[in-house]
Amino acid sequence: MTDAQPLEDRSPGLLKGVERAQRAPAGRFHSLAHLIDVPALERAYHRQRSAAAVGVDGGTKEAYGQNLEANLQDLQARLKPQRYRHQPIRRVHLPKARGKTRPIGLSAFEDKVVQDALREVLEAIYEQDFLDCSHGFRPERNAQDAVRTLKRIVERGEVSWLYEADMVSFFDSLDRNKLKERLGIRVADGSLRRLIGTCLHVGVLDGDAVWEPE
Secondary structure: OOOOOHHHHOOHHHHHHHHHHHOOOOOEEOOOOHOOOOOHHHHHHHHOOOOOOOOOOOOOOHHHHHHHHHHHHHHHHHHHOOOOOOOOOEEEEEEEEHHHHEEEEEHHHHHHEEEEEEEEHHHHHHHOOOOOOOOOOOOOHHHHHHHHHHHHHHHHHOOOOOOOOOOHHHHOOHHHHHHHHHHHHHHHOHHHHHHHHHHHOOOEEHHHHHHOOO
């Protein structure tokens, strides 16, 4: 997982999106795909971890960066006419206690760059909707911040009970059609929605077996 950049490091187009999302919480965005340009892809590239596990192509940040400008130009040239195709996700199983395992999915490096550029655009819109008490997967926040906030609330006696829930295999059972319906409430840009669909509907390589999401 990568860290989001501060507001001052975002492009003028993204900053305009942030301002509009703040002004019009119910507004729809019809022009977003153009924000995923070469500079946006380069920002996404630099946010990737050098030591991250590799996907099906075995590609690394170092290898991709050896011809970075040409690679990003080629990627953007495929994104613009919607010729980009997300590679299958490599599934690995991490050991857990009591002999159990935890499956995780590893995308190819170039796909990580595209995903992170998409996240940057969507975050500019949706980050404005969250309450201050929300901490999960938000920029400049982490689990320790959530624990400290909860500790203060408990110590002040503002709660009498706590509820903990864990979604088992959440991303494996996610209803992608419902997700896209929710996305359409704010995002009307068809090109961006098709790109998101490309990233959602990819096969998973688990050992020698490949399965497609339903």
